[in-house]
Amino acid sequence: MNDVSDFVLFLGRFHPLLVHFPIGFLFFALILEIGSKWKKNKNLSAVIPLALFCGAISALLASVLGYMLSQSGDYQEEMLNTHLWLGVATTSIAFLTWTIRTEKIKTPLNNSEKSNTTILILIILLVSITGHYGGNLTHGSNYLTKYAPFYKADKIVLAPIAKLEDAVVFDYLVQPILHNKCASCHNSSKKKGNLSLEDSIAIKKGGENGKVIEAGKALASELIYRTTLDPEHEDFMPPEGKTPLTEEEKQLLTYWIESLDSDFKIKINPSKSPKKILAIMASMLHFEGFKKEGETKLPTVAKIDEAILNNLTNNGFKIRELIFESHLYEIVLPSNTIKANNQNELDMMLAELIKMKENILWLSLSDNLVGDENLVPIAQFQNLQKLVLNNNPITDKGIAKIKKLSNLSSINLHHTSITKSSFNAFEEMEKLKKIYAWNTLVTTEDLENLKLDIEVILGSPSMTSKTK
Amino acid sequence: MCTNHNKLSSNNPDLQAVEKQWDRREFFKKTSLGLGAMALGSLLNTTKARGNTSMTPNDLLNAFNTNKLGLPHHLPKAKRIVYLFQSGGPSQIDLFDYKPKLVDMYGKDLPDSVRAGQRLTGMSAGQTAFPIAASTLNFKQYGESRAWVSEAMPYLSEIVDDLCFIKSMHTDAINHDPAITFFQTGSQLPGRPSIGSWLSYGLGSDNENLPTFITLISKNGSGQPLYSRLWGNGFLPTEHQGVQFRAGKDPVLYLSDPENYDGHDRRNMLNYLGKLNDVAYDTYGDPEINARMTQYEMAFRMQTSVPEVTDTSDEPDHIFEMYGEDSRNPGTYAANCLMARKLLEKDVKFVQLYHQGWDQHGNCPGGVKHQSKNTDQATAALIKDLKQRGMLEDTLVVWGGEFGRTVYSQGQLTATNYGRDHHPKAFTMFMAGAGVKPGFTYGETDDFSYNITKDPVHTHDFQATLLHLFGIDHERLIFKHQGRRFRLTDVHGHAVKDILS
Numbered sequence: 001m002n003d004v005s006d007f008v009l010f011l012g013r014f015h016p017l018l019v020h021f022p023i024g025f026l027f028f029a030l031i032l033e034i035g036s037k038w039k040k041n042k043n044l045s046a047v048i049p050l051a052l053f054c055g056a057i058s059a060l061l062a063s064v065l066g067y068m069l070s071q072s073g074d075y076q077e078e079m080l081n082t083h084l085w086l087g088v089a090t091t092s093i094a095f096l097t098w099t100i101r102t103e104k105i106k107t108p109l110n111n112s113e114k115s116n117t118t119i120l121i122l123i124i125l126l127v128s129i130t131g132h133y134g135g136n137l138t139h140g141s142n143y144l145t146k147y148a149p150f151y152k153a154d155k156i157v158l159a160p161i162a163k164l165e166d167a168v169v170f171d172y173l174v175q176p177i178l179h180n181k182c183a184s185c186h187n188s189s190k191k192k193g194n195l196s197l198e199d200s201i202a203i204k205k206g207g208e209n210g211k212v213i214e215a216g217k218a219l220a221s222e223l224i225y226r227t228t229l230d231p232e233h234e235d236f237m238p239p240e241g242k243t244p245l246t247e248e249e250k251q252l253l254t255y256w257i258e259s260l261d262s263d264f265k266i267k268i269n270p271s272k273s274p275k276k277i278l279a280i281m282a283s284m285l286h287f288e289g290f291k292k293e294g295e296t297k298l299p300t301v302a303k304i305d306e307a308i309l310n311n312l313t314n315n316g317f318k319i320r321e322l323i324f325e326s327h328l329y330e331i332v333l334p335s336n337t338i339k340a341n342n343q344n345e346l347d348m349m350l351a352e353l354i355k356m357k358e359n360i361l362w363l364s365l366s367d368n369l370v371g372d373e374n375l376v377p378i379a380q381f382q383n384l385q386k387l388v389l390n391n392n393p394i395t396d397k398g399i400a401k402i403k404k405l406s407n408l409s410s411i412n413l414h415h416t417s418i419t420k421s422s423f424n425a426f427e428e429m430e431k432l433k434k435i436y437a438w439n440t441l442v443t444t445e446d447l448e449n450l451k452l453d454i455e456v457i458l459g460s461p462s463m464t465s466k467t468k
Numbered sequence: 469m470c471t472n473h474n475k476l477s478s479n480n481p482d483l484q485a486v487e488k489q490w491d492r493r494e495f496f497k498k499t500s501l502g503l504g505a506m507a508l509g510s511l512l513n514t515t516k517a518r519g520n521t522s523m524t525p526n527d528l529l530n531a532f533n534t535n536k537l538g539l540p541h542h543l544p545k546a547k548r549i550v551y552l553f554q555s556g557g558p559s560q561i562d563l564f565d566y567k568p569k570l571v572d573m574y575g576k577d578l579p580d581s582v583r584a585g586q587r588l589t590g591m592s593a594g595q596t597a598f599p600i601a602a603s604t605l606n607f608k609q610y611g612e613s614r615a616w617v618s619e620a621m622p623y624l625s626e627i628v629d630d631l632c633f634i635k636s637m638h639t640d641a642i643n644h645d646p647a648i649t650f651f652q653t654g655s656q657l658p659g660r661p662s663i664g665s666w667l668s669y670g671l672g673s674d675n676e677n678l679p680t681f682i683t684l685i686s687k688n689g690s691g692q693p694l695y696s697r698l699w700g701n702g703f704l705p706t707e708h709q710g711v712q713f714r715a716g717k718d719p720v721l722y723l724s725d726p727e728n729y730d731g732h733d734r735r736n737m738l739n740y741l742g743k744l745n746d747v748a749y750d751t752y753g754d755p756e757i758n759a760r761m762t763q764y765e766m767a768f769r770m771q772t773s774v775p776e777v778t779d780t781s782d783e784p785d786h787i788f789e790m791y792g793e794d795s796r797n798p799g800t801y802a803a804n805c806l807m808a809r810k811l812l813e814k815d816v817k818f819v820q821l822y823h824q825g826w827d828q829h830g831n832c833p834g835g836v837k838h839q840s841k842n843t844d845q846a847t848a849a850l851i852k853d854l855k856q857r858g859m860l861e862d863t864l865v866v867w868g869g870e871f872g873r874t875v876y877s878q879g880q881l882t883a884t885n886y887g888r889d890h891h892p893k894a895f896t897m898f899m900a901g902a903g904v905k906p907g908f909t910y911g912e913t914d915d916f917s918y919n920i921t922k923d924p925v926h927t928h929d930f931q932a933t934l935l936h937l938f939g940i941d942h943e944r945l946i947f948k949h950q951g952r953r954f955r956l957t958d959v960h961g962h963a964v965k966d967i968l969s
Contacts, residue, residue, distance in 0.1 A: 412858035459856030
């Protein structure tokens with residue numbers, strides 16, 4: 001197919017542009033005809049031959065260009081032939097009509113107005129049908145009706161799956177990507193580069209550049225090579241103007257070719273797939289529960305009454321919503337809000353906080369004379385992830401009171417009086433990863449015997465000590 | 469029609485007398501305000517604000533100036549940031565980007581295939597030769613992360629396991645002014661808001677007694693000038709501009725009371741001024757009037773809060789020792805680092821340090837060592853100090869300049885000396901703390917530290933990543949100005965997810 005010169009193809013591409021001229025001119029001829037009949041206007045009918053002539057000439061040009069375009073071989077032959085012959089017929093009849101109208105040839109029909117109108121309607125019908133086939137060639141045969149209200153999509157219905165393991169990787173993940181991003185140019189009726197990605201058979205067959213996938217060799221596969229190029233590159237796919245593949249989609253295709261040897265029948269195997277890929281698969285199939293590594297799921301909580309928030313603000317708390325309209329908050333009691341003279345207020349203030357105990361993700365009470373007893377209400381803050389309590393008179397007794405904070409990932413206790421005994425409580429906090437214990441009674445030696453996977457930061461001079 | 473006759477904005481008899489003359493103006497006031505409210509409503513473009521007809525223009529303005537942008541878009545990792553801007557363009561080749569192969573190529577001309585027609589500055593474009601200058605500084609690997617650091621940064625090399633190096637930074641500009649402006653505002657041309665202003669606009673303040681965005685400039689660095697537009701608010705409301713703290717008696721200019729004035733009646737003065745401004749605002753509806761009032765009130769609160777926060781007398785000796793002897797000398801880089809920690813402790817959101825003098829066109833080895841001597845210990849100390857206080861967890865530390873330096877020598881290359889010209893195509897930055905991977909190196913350059921070979925990070929990508937760490941999608945933090953929606957990253961940028969922890 002490559003023996004067609006580029007110049008022919010260059011001209012051919014003007015076909016979609018030029019075809020609109022005959023459509024317009026010929027339609028206009030009919031409109032003039034109707035107009036002249038209706039208003040009995042002779043002037044209008046005098047223009048009809050001109051409209052027909054322009055229509056016929058432009059139809060001829062469009063046909064020639066269309067033939068050039070068809071040489072690219074990107075189109076399905078059967079439909080192309082229908083389009084071609086319909087186009088030729090339209091052009092011929094338009095010319096014929098023009099010659100009859102201008103009396104270039106004499107026919108008995110010459111003055112029969114009725115037949116004139118009929119033949120014009122016939123031309124319009126031909127133009128419409130030809131145009132429709134042309135449109136199907138370019139956009140795909142269901143382009144026109146896809147979003148029609150009565151249209152029943154004949155897409156492959158995938159059986160709903162209950163478990164991730166039930167999904168065939170190709171059918172449920174790979175095929176939808178190819179369908180969305182590639183199939184508008186690479187399908188059974190429009191085969192750009194002689195390649196169709198419509199089904200497994202076509203994919204295995206490849207295109208004019210040979211195979212499109214190389215099992216086990218993602219980088220050698222044309223599919224991956226082209227989609228991962230620099231978008232400015234000439235060979236980049238999808239071409240300019242079309243939606244490129246997302247990072248996740250590329251990773252998934254790569255994984256399927258590289259690690260699953262582009263097996264068309266293989267199912268998802270959660271125990272063997274890397275977590276990252278599994279997360280992509282799960283999100284594409286709308287499965288919950290497979291979060292990216294390290295990503296903790298945020299709790300869903302109820303809205304807090306504006307009055308409660310205002311009351312807390314008036315009490316001196318700083319409140320900040322962590323994600324817009326998530327109702328999850330960071331609460332900070334600025335340092336030195338509580339001093340020796342108003343120490344008795346602290347209990348009351350913390351009691352206020354209980355009204356929104358579910359909604360607090362981060363809490364900071366540093367340098368506010370928080371004692372062991374004050375920590376009792378905080379034990380109820382089950383969604384708490386970060387707790388900052390530095391520069392407070394807190395001892396191991398206080399820590400024991402909050403050991404049930406199972407979502408806590410970081411606790412800041414520098415300049416408090418905790419000792420290594422607090423580590424019993426820390427061990428119970430399943431998600432705890434970091435303890436800040438600079439200037440406490442915890443020593444470097446204390447950490448050596450601990451078996452926790454927790455980073456304990458003791459500060460200078462011994463910066464951090466990581467236990468096993 | 470005349471029911472508004474007795475409706476006065478002020479309780480003050482003096483003002484009421486003035487207002488009574490304004491019957492006709494009242495009419496215009498109402499109509500213009502109505503239009504203003506509508507315009508503002510469309511500016512906000514939140515259905516919430518538009519749907520609520522009971523909102524006064526003032527409410528709208530407040531909604532506009534505070535968080536009604538749907539922020540944060542996702543859970544933030546960073547709460548505050550300290551940006552240690554190394555102005556002038558530190559030489560990545562002499563500090564972090566170790567290139568051992570250059571030793572064998574010492575003095576040879578930089579191959580054309582490497583430079584590939586890259587434009588040079590006027591300072592070295594006329595050179596007949598571009599001799600390769602290997603760094604004369606010794607490099608070693610440190611920490612569990614085995615990061616390469618040169619001998620110029622002995623303190624930093626101790627904490628590499630807390631740092632996230634990006635060795636594949638690149639930028640668009642090759643000269644200081646446009647390059648710094650580009651880094652700080654996302655555009656090479658002046659007039660756009662700086663990163664700190666965007667954060668202040670997007671996220672608001674965590675401490676109403678101090679500005680959200682504070683700039684400190686070291687006095688012991690000198691070189692290419694810095695200009696206040698680098699911490700300017702651009703087209704954002706004025707209260708989002710950065711406030712510069714200076715060294716010495718007056719950290720903030722015009723903040724202290726003049727001589728022989730005790731300041732007792734200042735509160736009264738401000739109240740009265742506020743009423744006058746209210747009247748002016750009611751008349752004209754100009755948001756800048758509100759911005760100015762906010763600034764007056766902030767300045768008033770800062771009269772107490774600034775002396776408190778800038779006083780380092782209660783810092784123990786071992787902290788001063790940690791930051792280095794310079795830290796006792798206000799205005800030095802080390803003292804500013806210590807000050808930065810104190811400001812961050814007070815929940816100032818954005819502290820921007822500038823240290824000038826990294827522009828080693830000549831005497832590069834000596835210059836780099838000199839600059840490092842002034843900054844290395846304090847930088848490391850700040851990171852350690854934040855870490856031991858548990859603040860590194862939600863504070864982002866950024867170290868970097870506006871571009872890097874060339875592998876070839878600008879001017880004469882000798883066995884011990886060379887200069888380096890500006891190089892925008894590859895340079896190193898590092899970050900630490902909130903949400904970035906500790907002990908991690910991202911991106912690679914070629915053997916000449918000239919071109920990026922892996923994972924390039926553009927200035928806009930860096931800015932997008934920074935916003936991402938604050939819970940902001942950089943494509944959605946926008947401000948409509950002159951008919952166009954503006955972003956810090958303009959129409960570019962991708963958050964670099966690979967460096968996020």
